[in-house]
Amino acid sequence: MDREEFVKQMLKYSASAGDIETNIVHILDYMGRKLEADRTYIFEKNIEGSSDNTYEWCSENAIPPKDQLQNVGHEGLLDLWYDEFGNNKGIFIENLEEYKEISSPMYELLKPQDIHSLIAWPIFVDEICIGFLGIDNPLRKHMEDVVRIFEMVGYIMSIIIRQRDNVRMLRKLSYEDQLTGVKNRRELDTFGTNEYARVYSVGILSCDLNGLKRINDTLGHEAGDKYIIKVANNLAKIFGHNYVYRMGGDEFIALAINLTAAEFELNVDKLLKIMEKEEIPVAAGYIFKADNTTEFYSLIDEADKKMYEDKGRYYSDTKNERRRTGI
CATH class of the missing domain: 3.30.70.270 (Reverse transcriptase/Diguanylate cyclase domain)
Known part of the structure; x- marks a missing residue:
């Protein structure tokens, strides 16, 4: 895979004048198809102290699990990943069966989704980890490429998420009454x-x-x-x-x-x-x-x-x- 071309396309989508939410899905789509993966997605922390699957792209053969992946708990599940993210490290699972020894609860969450390999990378906004970008079952020949480009991809996604949040805030200020919230x-x-x-x-x-x-x-x-x-x-x-x-x-x-x-x-x-x-x-x-x-x-x-x-x-x-x- 041409890594330079990959990053160039990512930057192109991030700078697009279109709807930001649509741009995010386009990026996930491009990543998934280019890396011949089953699924690409974003999880974001919510105010309840858990994480929601907010965006996803799925291949034609994959069943979209996003609706079932809301309010995923941190304790005993994602806390292990967020500890790694806090150290600016990603999660790289080449063989899910081997990961069972590291985190049995996470194994039990991933196994029913037919995941056998996975990469997740933190998304930071203002130096705070607000969630992560993930890719399930990329073709094995792309694994090394993914590892090398994910830091840049995570950085690009951080910029887009910040832009999205700014747009949401402007809309809220423009169309929502500040005293009552209606x-x-x-x-x-x-x-x-x-x-x-x-x-x-x-x-x-x-x-x-x-x-x-x-x-x-x-x-x-x-x-x-x-x-x-x-x-x-x-x-x-x-x-x-x-x-x-x-x-x-x-x-x-x-x-x-x-x-x-x-x-x-x-x-x-x-x-x-x-x-x-x-x-x-x-x-x-x-x-x-x-x-x-x-x-x-x-x-x-x-x-x-x-x-x-x-x-x-x-x-x-x-x-x-x-x-x-x-x-």
Whole structure:
């Protein structure tokens, strides 16, 4: 194998202007085919202290095992590998049967995958090992080549993973509300532009926290923020994180996609009961359409109008109650 050409192609993929996630898969594809392997893949550490198989390429004869390789434990399994990775060393298994003496648990994990040889190399981002790149059953004649080029390949993959993480962070900052973690107004615009035309039905709930100024004035803005977060969490619990949008301040929009009117109204009822139980005063207005023929923002305006009517009733009742009690 021409090692110089191999590395050149890897660099070409890493510098591609295409989608980074797609570029990663292309690199794994190129590696797997060039080294005549059964499978190439990436594992990454997760927040639970284990590792997930995040990307893979498989040959036509291999069964993709990625879905079964999530939350793979470190203790008794990958901890041995990560110890080696921490010393800037890779894992080279030329004969899996011989590896049984080194780590029986890892042998038991690899054997059912029909692995008889394997190479894994650490991926570092900012000098921290975040996971590893692996290749299963490369053709024996390529083993020496793989050993010699994997350090460079691991370095290239580290750069790409860092780029991917930066893109994800920028997207998160652009489309996610920083206080509550739900989506923001810009992402609602994205839904209206790109997705609304493909839905079969839509329910729209406009929700607003009542009395926020009073909460801020009496308990402080931190307490007000906690109430806003509670509203967001309850909306996400009922309508799903992907369909809740903070429009600014204490105003939210929640969408229900492709439900029946009865299902949507049941969700609204569940939400209001949760808010009442947790003593979170909200105003709500909603509308349901069994098709997508009405302009999206006209529906938003109609739900908003009903919400403000509800808010008006709340403040009118509150004012009358204060008059009655003299408070």
